[in-house]
Amino acid sequence: MTDFLQLLISGLATGAIYGLAALGFTLLWQASGTINFAQGEFVMLPAFVMLGFMALGAPLWLGFVLAAGVSVLVLGWAFKRGVVDPLFKYGMMPIVVATIGLAITLSNGIRAGYSAEAHPFPNPFGDHVFNIAGVTITSGGVGTLLTALALVFATQAFMTRTVTGRAMQAVAQNAESATVLGINVPRMIFYAFAINALLACAAALLVTPTYLAKFDMGEGLGTKAFFAAIIGGFNNSRGALLGGLIVGVAENLAAAYVSPAYKDAVALMIFMVVILFKPQGLLGKKEERKV
Amino acid sequence: MKRISIIVALIAALGLLIAPQFLKSYGVYLLTYWLIFVIAIMGLNLTVGYAGQKSLGHAAFFGIGAYTAAILMKAGVSFWFSLPVAALICFGVGLILGFPALRVQTIYLAFATLGFNTAVWLVMRNEEWLTGGTFGINNIPRPELLGWSLENNRYYFYFTLAVTLLLAWLQWRLLRSPWGKAFMALRDNPIRAESLGVHIRNYTLLSFAIGAAYAGVAGVLFASLVQFIEPAPFTVGASIMMYLMVVVGGPGYFLGPVVGAAVGVLLPEWLRFAQAWYLFVFGAAVVLMMIWLPDGLLSIPDRIRARRQARAASAARARAAAAQGGQA
Numbered sequence: 001m002t003d004f005l006q007l008l009i010s011g012l013a014t015g016a017i018y019g020l021a022a023l024g025f026t027l028l029w030q031a032s033g034t035i036n037f038a039q040g041e042f043v044m045l046p047a048f049v050m051l052g053f054m055a056l057g058a059p060l061w062l063g064f065v066l067a068a069g070v071s072v073l074v075l076g077w078a079f080k081r082g083v084v085d086p087l088f089k090y091g092m093m094p095i096v097v098a099t100i101g102l103a104i105t106l107s108n109g110i111r112a113g114y115s116a117e118a119h120p121f122p123n124p125f126g127d128h129v130f131n132i133a134g135v136t137i138t139s140g141g142v143g144t145l146l147t148a149l150a151l152v153f154a155t156q157a158f159m160t161r162t163v164t165g166r167a168m169q170a171v172a173q174n175a176e177s178a179t180v181l182g183i184n185v186p187r188m189i190f191y192a193f194a195i196n197a198l199l200a201c202a203a204a205l206l207v208t209p210t211y212l213a214k215f216d217m218g219e220g221l222g223t224k225a226f227f228a229a230i231i232g233g234f235n236n237s238r239g240a241l242l243g244g245l246i247v248g249v250a251e252n253l254a255a256a257y258v259s260p261a262y263k264d265a266v267a268l269m270i271f272m273v274v275i276l277f278k279p280q281g282l283l284g285k286k287e288e289r290k291v
Numbered sequence: 292m293k294r295i296s297i298i299v300a301l302i303a304a305l306g307l308l309i310a311p312q313f314l315k316s317y318g319v320y321l322l323t324y325w326l327i328f329v330i331a332i333m334g335l336n337l338t339v340g341y342a343g344q345k346s347l348g349h350a351a352f353f354g355i356g357a358y359t360a361a362i363l364m365k366a367g368v369s370f371w372f373s374l375p376v377a378a379l380i381c382f383g384v385g386l387i388l389g390f391p392a393l394r395v396q397t398i399y400l401a402f403a404t405l406g407f408n409t410a411v412w413l414v415m416r417n418e419e420w421l422t423g424g425t426f427g428i429n430n431i432p433r434p435e436l437l438g439w440s441l442e443n444n445r446y447y448f449y450f451t452l453a454v455t456l457l458l459a460w461l462q463w464r465l466l467r468s469p470w471g472k473a474f475m476a477l478r479d480n481p482i483r484a485e486s487l488g489v490h491i492r493n494y495t496l497l498s499f500a501i502g503a504a505y506a507g508v509a510g511v512l513f514a515s516l517v518q519f520i521e522p523a524p525f526t527v528g529a530s531i532m533m534y535l536m537v538v539v540g541g542p543g544y545f546l547g548p549v550v551g552a553a554v555g556v557l558l559p560e561w562l563r564f565a566q567a568w569y570l571f572v573f574g575a576a577v578v579l580m581m582i583w584l585p586d587g588l589l590s591i592p593d594r595i596r597a598r599r600q601a602r603a604a605s606a607a608r609a610r611a612a613a614a615q616g617g618q619a
Contacts (some may be wrong), residue, residue: 093538098534101574101576101577261416275406
């Protein structure tokens with residue numbers, strides 16, 4: 001039982017990070033119909049930017065703030081203006097391929113320009129170990145889970161409670177009528193990209209202490225975030241968190257109780273079952289087909 | 292396809308016939324590798340470019356073809372029997388994978404096929420009794436044709452070229468047939484296609500199955516070319532690269548796979564001069580290519596034609612306006 005709790009808690013911590021990356025996906029999808037195949041690399045890059053600032057002597061929190069700024073500028077603004085805007089009117093295929101190209105560029109740019117090795121990264125929550133009723137909990141794990149939860153709910157609250165957030169939802173539902181209502185559509189879409197960049201930066205801060213900063217860390221992370229987003233519902237932000245937690249926990253339990261070799265297959269099986277019986281995801285809405 | 296494209300294709304085919312005489316062994320190997328990808332991408336182009344189904348699991352079929360052939364040939368079965376068996380198995384699996392495609396559309400379909408690819412890859416990696424796991428299967432033989440051994444790289448290249456041309460001809464006929472028209476109707480607007488009497492279910496399944504069979508044949512040729520297979524070339528990453536080749540070449544263009552496979556297979560080789568940076572340059576090139584030509588490289592002629600027509604139209608307008616001005 002204690003083993004089970006242990007696995008559950010560490011699974012929730014990893015799952016929360018998957019959820020964060022998945023949340024970025026759903027935001028971009030809702031705001032602009034963009035599927036970002038470089039989402040994992042969008043987490044990898046801020047990790048290295050933070051490492052860079054820290055190498056220059058900045059403390060972790062300052063490194064994070066600066067990296068967040070760089071992320072919004074590069075992964076938010078430049079990505080939207082440079083890649084998504086010119087391709088938007090050509091439908092999904094060119095954007096998908098352009099983001100695949102971007103993923104190759106980012107990860108191999110880091111490998112060639114900086115280093116192919118894995119770099120250690122400090123845990124912002126320290127690594128104290130607590131022992132509660134036989135279950136070992138690290139401060140890093142708890143901090144990761146709580147921060148990720150707080151970020152997802154903050155994003156959710158922003159989307160539903162603020163005027164800007166509601167305007168963003170209106171744009172996601174129908175850009176034309178949003179324009180008629182006087183909403184600045186391009187600006188709302190940019191906000192979605194900026195929030196995606198910030199969430200990726202936060203995910204980098206939370207995930208890198210366990211995964212280490214490595215040029216190809218985005219690959220696995222991106223795939224898991226995809227699965228998480230689909231399981232939860234591609235057009236629902238809370239679904240992304242739910243999907244992330246399910247994937248994280250299931251993976252951890254399967255590795256311990258079934259077989260580590262098929263660890264990746266468990267997330268996949270949940271995903272296949274969900275997609276067969278509820279293609280729009282657990283919390284997603286059905287999308288209308290257009291004639 | 293216009294007459295000029297046929298002429299270009301014939302010249303290119305002629306060039307391919309003599310090219311091996313001027314290339315070293317590695318060059319011939321690389322050209323064969325490229326042709327094999329042309330076959331695989333032709334299949335994916337049918338599914339993605341013509342029938343409009345978003346498939347991200349094509350490398351799984353490529354792998355199923357390669358492993359089927361390798362396992363059969365290791366068991367002493369002839370290449371000539373393994374080839375159709377592999378194609379049939381892929382056709383069948385493609386049909387089965389087509390079923391989720393009927394339930395899920397667009398991106399959801401892309402992810403379902405991606406999941407299928409991961410599952411196939413996990414089986415290849417973990418079921419050692421069948422696939423050799425990460426050690427793979429080695430010493431896969433090359434076929435014999437009428438008593439001639441195709442062991443030599445050049446002979447194998449000509450054999451692959453012949454298969455490529457045969458499959459290209461088959462696809463050409465298929466696309467000209469009512470089936471091909473139905474695929475395109477399905478891509479352009481599924482609901483409208485249905486109202487015109489196209490049976491959505493059958494054609495979706497067929498587009499998957501035929502595309503998969505092409506990948507299966509490519510996989511068999513691949514196994515015999517490299518003579519050693521392991522799970523690495525059949526990952527999700529490989530599927531994503533194949534999708535990239537379709538879109539970069541030009542989805543829905545008959546010769547798109549020829550160009551796309553060249554970008555995916557030959558361009559990275561050619562970029563080797565950039566050393567550690569070559570994949571970085573490749574990725575950047577793909578992003579720029581997409582931004583410049585979102586419909587793929589083969590849309591260049593269409594683009595030029597559209598621009599010329601626009602210029603001619605505006606000149607005609609200007610003349611008409613001048614004539615009217617003269618009258619008044």
